[in-house]
Amino acid sequence: MNNGTLQMPPQASTMAHQVDALYYFIFWGCTAFFLLIVGLTLFFIIKYRRREGQVLQPRASHNTPLELTWTIIPTILVMVVFVWGFKGYMKLAVAPRNSLEYYVTAKKWLWQIKDPNGQQTINEMSVPVHQPIKVILRSEDLIHSFYVPAFRVKQDAVPNRYTTLWFEATTPGDYNLFCAEYCGAGHSGMLGKIHVLTPEAWEDYQKKSAGRPEEVSPEDWGRQLYNSRACVTCHSLDGSVKTGPSFKGIFGHRVELADGSTITVNEDYIRQSIMDPTSQVVKGFQPVMPTFAGLLSSDDIDALIAFIKSVE
């Protein structure tokens, strides 16, 4: 893998070379024609400029060889781009039969990922290297777009239908997953990581259970969940207002809800807000948080509560 160029991120999938080759063919083709056209224009402007006392000559009206040349050459070039691009498109559109399947659900503003063993994660996707991966996408609200620049793949996630893409990663490492379709206030925070694992690391990953390890305190586990489950996208720790209320000093305080009533932020309120987020929305905020029911265990919720208590 190279480290990327001025224009392109690193090439980390089997398709990246082919995508880049076509891109550079078009890029350098355009550059050559730009120089040719602008160069000739400048040359003719100077050579045939109007001079003192010059009598205007009738212009040439037609030149068949010239017209054939500037029709046939661009036609050939455009057909090359079409055939090349179409072949690449077909390759990218049809996942190989032996692909591992991941179900990915996009929603405001996170990626919910279910790996082939049924384990659910948020914004973190672990895949083995040198293995075709098929991503089956859907959206729960509006159009998002699953975009991994290092793999040169992008596909919209659309409500009420499935879309798919596939890739085969060539180099272990962590790669950025972006949302590439503007989807509202949290769009730019809708970030994920794709962890490409060596065969050994992939074995370990499959054995590992998703719960809190014994040696990690609930508070630290809550902090990890705060980042890995994307709470961080909408809830700050320093008092700044994002899409949702800040966690700073929130525990034990009374807050006013959208319906005008007030409530004390305690264990039960936090749990309720995670499982059924739109039921008790704090005044001044939109009811946009997705539910985490089924995505967090009771122990995870305890840990998040412990963490929120610690944010002062």
Ligand code: CUA
């Ligand atoms: Cu989701 Cu932009």
